[in-house]
Amino acid sequence: MAGPIRFRRSSERWNAGRVHDALYQPLDAKFGATTADPWYRPPDGYEARRIAMDNGDLALFCWSDDDAYWLGNTETPKTLWRTNKCSFEEAPHGVARWGKRELLAQLEQEDPWLAEYDHLAWFFLPVFFSKDGRESTRAFFRDHAGGFPDADREAALSFYEELLSTGLLDDHRYTMASKLGTSDGVDLTRMQATMGEFNAAKLLADAGHDFEPEVELGSGHALDFQVDDILVEVTRPQPTNRRKIDSPIHAVKASGDAKTRDQIAIHGNAALFVDCSSFPDDDWRRILGERPDVGHEPAVVFRMRPDGTTEGYVKGTLHLDVAGELELPAR
Known part of the structure; x- marks a missing residue:
């Protein structure tokens, strides 16, 4: 690949x-x-x-x-x-600028609906033109609304265009963009998990936190973010129709359990961010209604929508200021 x-x-x-x-x-x-x-x-x-x-x-x-x-x-x-x-x-700047202009013009010719989102097109340019991933990465935004269920393509693209226009992830462009994939098939689960990291980055930034993504640790693991001395790992559970699990509650718990048996098991002081943005409205309402534990604390369980709404809840003592960014419907 x-x-x-x-x-x-x-x-x-x-x-x-x-x-x-x-x-x-x-x-x-x-x-x-x-x-x-x-x-x-x-x-x-x-x-x-x-x-x-x-x-x-x-x-x-x-x-x-x-x-x-x-x-x-x-x-x-x-x-x-x-x-x-x-x-x-x-x-060199001149060479890079020329190459960027040539590829963006090619993208506008091939997929004008994508090229009109300037910042998103530039950010993901390395994978939109990768040898194996150019079709699959474009299809992910075209056919799957960037991983948002029950959302139209334009709303999803506008959401990520606004996020990337801030320059928040510019210094980590290759690291973050390449996670979307360079294979020739659409792996929806993996691609949604990648965008979960973008969603978590937005949540951290909205809360006023600076961060470093993809932190290599002495244990041999790489966790998704470091905020000062706090490590953050992101997981994105999938709706039950894509898992052999009978409810969204169990899906959230299973996703958290998988992380606690891997990276989080070694770095137990890390915060676990559970991005539930793949769940449709009915499933998310069940999760919010029960607010289940995810097998690790501190944990942030949240769901973003393309209109900018972020709902969720916090479990345990979290030394990050993200709770104020979450809409917490009354129980």
């Missing part, structure tokens, strides 16, 4: 003839390809070409007297196999 799209940097000498012979010809022989000028002016001092494959793959290449950069979601030509990869943030 390929990872999110990244640049490859070559320090060798390039010219138009070598681009044709070493890059275009092997791709044309294998996939059928068309080479053309880029849609946008390349960075100062660089020449550039677009190579479009007949199977929908795309490659961009720019070169100067000093170096060259490849950006593609197709098979990497052999001459570039030993080159180093770098993210958009690690590439």
